Amino acid sequence: MAVRAAGTSKPTAKEDILDAAEAVFAARGFEGASMRAIAEAAGVAQALLHYHYKTKEGLFEAMFTRRSGAINRIRLARLDVMLARGQPSVEDIVEALLRPTIEAGHDPRRGGSRFAGLILATGTAEDDWRRDLVARSYDPMAGRFIAALTAALPGLDRAAATWGYLFVVGAALTQMAPTGRADRLSGGEARDEDTDAMLARAVVFAAAGLRALAAAGPDVH
Amino acid sequence: MAVRAAGTSKPTAKEDILDAAEAVFAARGFEGASMRAIAEAAGVAQALLHYHYKTKEGLFEAMFTRRSGAINRIRLARLDVMLARGQPSVEDIVEALLRPTIEAGHDPRRGGSRFAGLILATGTAEDDWRRDLVARSYDPMAGRFIAALTAALPGLDRAAATWGYLFVVGAALTQMAPTGRADRLSGGEARDEDTDAMLARAVVFAAAGLRALAAAGPDVH
DNA sequence: GTCTATAGTTCGATAGAC
DNA sequence: GTCTATCGAACTATAGAC
Numbered sequence: 089m090a091v092r093a094a095g096t097s098k099p100t101a102k103e104d105i106l107d108a109a110e111a112v113f114a115a116r117g118f119e120g121a122s123m124r125a126i127a128e129a130a131g132v133a134q135a136l137l138h139y140h141y142k143t144k145e146g147l148f149e150a151m152f153t154r155r156s157g158a159i160n161r162i163r164l165a166r167l168d169v170m171l172a173r174g175q176p177s178v179e180d181i182v183e184a185l186l187r188p189t190i191e192a193g194h195d196p197r198r199g200g201s202r203f204a205g206l207i208l209a210t211g212t213a214e215d216d217w218r219r220d221l222v223a224r225s226y227d228p229m230a231g232r233f234i235a236a237l238t239a240a241l242p243g244l245d246r247a248a249a250t251w252g253y254l255f256v257v258g259a260a261l262t263q264m265a266p267t268g269r270a271d272r273l274s275g276g277e278a279r280d281e282d283t284d285a286m287l288a289r290a291v292v293f294a295a296a297g298l299r300a301l302a303a304a305g306p307d308v309h
Numbered sequence: 310m311a312v313r314a315a316g317t318s319k320p321t322a323k324e325d326i327l328d329a330a331e332a333v334f335a336a337r338g339f340e341g342a343s344m345r346a347i348a349e350a351a352g353v354a355q356a357l358l359h360y361h362y363k364t365k366e367g368l369f370e371a372m373f374t375r376r377s378g379a380i381n382r383i384r385l386a387r388l389d390v391m392l393a394r395g396q397p398s399v400e401d402i403v404e405a406l407l408r409p410t411i412e413a414g415h416d417p418r419r420g421g422s423r424f425a426g427l428i429l430a431t432g433t434a435e436d437d438w439r440r441d442l443v444a445r446s447y448d449p450m451a452g453r454f455i456a457a458l459t460a461a462l463p464g465l466d467r468a469a470a471t472w473g474y475l476f477v478v479g480a481a482l483t484q485m486a487p488t489g490r491a492d493r494l495s496g497g498e499a500r501d502e503d504t505d506a507m508l509a510r511a512v513v514f515a516a517a518g519l520r521a522l523a524a525a526g527p528d529v530h
Numbered sequence: 531g532t533c534t535a536t537a538g539t540t541c542g543a544t545a546g547a548c
Numbered sequence: 549g550t551c552t553a554t555c556g557a558a559c560t561a562t563a564g565a566c
Contacts, residue, residue, distance in 0.1 A: 101531080101532080102531095115435045116340070116435055117338060117340055117341075117430070117434075118341075119337070119338055119340035119341035120338075120339075120340035120435075122558080122559065122560085123559080123560065123561085124558085124559075124560090132532075132533090133532065133533050133534075134560090134561090135532075135533070135534080135535095135561085135562080135563095136531075136532055136533080138560085138561060138562075139531070139532075140531090142561095143560080143561080144560070144561095205430075205433040208429055208430075208433075208483060209338070209426075209429075209430055211488055211490065212426040212429075212483075212486045212488055213338075214336045214337055214341075219488055219489070222490075223490070223493065227490075227493060227494060230494055231494065234494060245498070246495050246496065246498045246499070247495050247498040247499040247506075247510075248510060249495075250491055250494045250495035250498070250499040251484070251491060251495075251499055251507060251510045251511075251514075252510075252514060253494070254480075254483070254484055254490065254491060254494075255480040255481075255484070255510075255511060255514050256480070257483075258479050258480045258481075258482070258483030258484060259475075259476040259477070259479045259480040259518075260476075260479075261479070261483070262429060262433075262475070262478075262479030262482070262483065263472070263475055263476070263479060265433045267432055267433055267440055268440070269432065269443075269444070269448075269475065270471055270472065270475060272444065272448065273448060273451055273452065273455060273471045273474070273475075274467050274468050274470075274471035275467065277466070277467045277468040277471070278467070278468040278471040278472055285468075285529075286472060288529040289469060289472045289473075289476075289522060289529055290472075290476060292518075292521050292522055292525050292529055293472075293473065293476050293518035293519070293521060293522055294518065295521070296517045296518050296520065296521030296522075297480075297513075297514035297515065297517050297518040297521075298514070299517065300513050300514060300516070300517030300518075301510060301513055301514055301517075304513050308506075308509045308510055308513055322549080322550080323549095343540080343541065343542085344541080344542060344543085345540085345541075345542090353550075353551090354550065354551050354552075355542090355543090356543085356544080356545095356550075356551070356552080356553095357549075357550055357551080359542080359543060359544075360549070360550075361549090363543095364542080364543080365542065365543095531566105532565105532566085533564100533565080533566075534563105534564090534565080534566105535562105535563085535564090535565100536561100536562085536563085537560105537561085537562080537563090538559100538560090538561090538562100539558105539559075539560080539561100540557105540558085540559070540560100541556100541557080541558070541559080542555105542556100542557090542558100543554105543555085543556095543557105544553105544554085544555080544556105545552105545553085545554085545555095546551100546552095546553090547550105547551080547552080547553105548549105548550085548551075548552105
C-alpha cells in the first residue's frame with residue numbers, strides 16, 4: 089500500500105500518516121474525514137499530523153500528489169516503452185492509461201481501487217484548490233495520452249480526442265470503486281470485484297468509442 | 310429549478326428548503342454541506358429544516374429522491390414512447406438515458422448539471438444508507454434500459470449489457486458537472502459548458518462502445 | 531519528533547415562545 | 549408552521565512538556 093522511493097525501505101511515521109490519510113480520505117471524502125480519525129488509523133497523536141503537514145489541506149495534497157504521481161509515472165513509462173517500439177494500438181494505449189490506477193490504489197479488502205472515487209470527488213469539488221490540484225497532478229499526463237490517441241487515430245480532431253479521453257477515464261474510474269452495483273444489476277453475472285474482467289470490457293468499449301469519434305469527424309449532431 | 314407536481318404552483322417553504330438543499334449539497338457534498346448553510350440559502354430558520362425533515366439524512370434523502378424521481382420519470386417516458394413505435398436504435402436509447410440528467414439538474418450559472426456529481430458521490434459513499442438510496446432510486450430504471458439495450462443489440466449478454474450501461478452512465482455523468490477540464494486540455498476547442506456538443510459526442514462514443522461489446526461476445530480478454 | 535492538554539470554532543439537534 | 553436561543557458533541561489547530 090505504501091508508495092516509497094527505491095532505497096528507503098523502513099516505514100516512517102510521516103509515511104504511515106500518508107497511508108492512513110489515503111485510506112480515511114478515500115473512504116469518507118475530504119470533509120467527512122477528520123484529523124482525529126487519520127491519527128488513530130496511523131497510530132500517532134493528532135498533533136503529529138499538524139507538525140508534518142501543517143493543515144488538513146496540506147495533508148490531503150501530500151497524500152494526493154504521492155499517489156497520483158506514482159500512478160502517472162507508471163502510465164507514462166508504459167506509454168514510452170510502446171512508442172519506442174512503433175505505433176501502439178488504441179487498445180494498448182487505453183490499457184496503459186487505465187490499469188495503473190486499478191493496481192496502484194488497490195484495496196485488498198474490497199478488490200477495487202480506493203483512490204478512484206477520490207479522484208472523481210476532488211476533480212469536481214467546489215474549492216478551486218482541489219480542482220487545481222487535479223489539474224496540476226493529471227493534465228501533463230493527460231496531454232501526452234491525448235496526443236498518443238491522436239497519432240493512433242487519424243481523423244480524431246483535438247476536441248474529439250479530449251472528450252474521448254475524458255469519456256474513457258470517466259467510464260473506467262466510476263467502475264473501479266466496488267459498490268456492488270454491477271453484481272446487483274446483472275443478477276451476479278458481472279462482478280464488481282473482478283477488476284480484470286471489468287478492465288477487459290472497458291478496453292473493448294473505449295477503443296470502439298474512440299474509433300467512432302475519429303470516424304465521425306469534427307461535425308457531430 | 311424546483312420540481313413540482315402538476316397543479317401545485319405556489320412555492321412552499323418546504324419545497325424552498327429542498328431547492329436550497331439540492332444547491333448546497335451538490336456544491337459541497339453531504340458532509341461539506343451544513344444545515345445552517347442550507348437554511349440560509351432557503352431563507353428560513355435552521356429549526357424549520359428539522360421540523361420538516363427531522364435529520365440531515367432525512368433532508369438529503371427527500372432532496373435526492375425528488376430529483377432522481379423526476380429524471381427517471383422522463384427517461385422511462387421517452388423509452389416507452391420509442392418502444393411503442395418499434396425497435397429504437399442504440400443511439401436513441403443512449404440519448405433518452407443521458408439527456409434528462411443534463412436537463413433536469415441544469416445549472417443556469419455554470420451550464421452543466423449540478424446534480425450529476427452528487428449521484429456519483431452518493432453511489433460510492435461508504436455509508437450503506439447512501440449506496441442503498443442510489444440503488445433504490447436508480448436500479449429499476451437501469452434494469453429497463455439494460456433490457457432495451459439487450460433487445461437492440463443481439464449478442465450482448467447480461468454481463469456485457471450491465472457493464473456497458475455503467476460505462477455509458479459513468480462516461481457521461483463525469484462530464485456533466487463543468488470543471489473547466491475539457492477547455493484546458495483541448496486548448497479551448499472542447500467547451501465544458503457546451504453540454505449539447507458533449508452529449509452528441511457521448512452518444513457516438515457510447516453507441517460504438519456498446520456495439521463492440523455485443524460483437525466481442527461473452528469471452529473478452 | 532512525538533506527546534498531552536486544551537483553546538476556539540462549528541456542527542446537528544432540540545426546547546419552547548408565538 | 550416558523551421563529552430565537554442554546555445545548556452538547558465534534559472539529560481543526562496550537563501551546564508547551566519531553
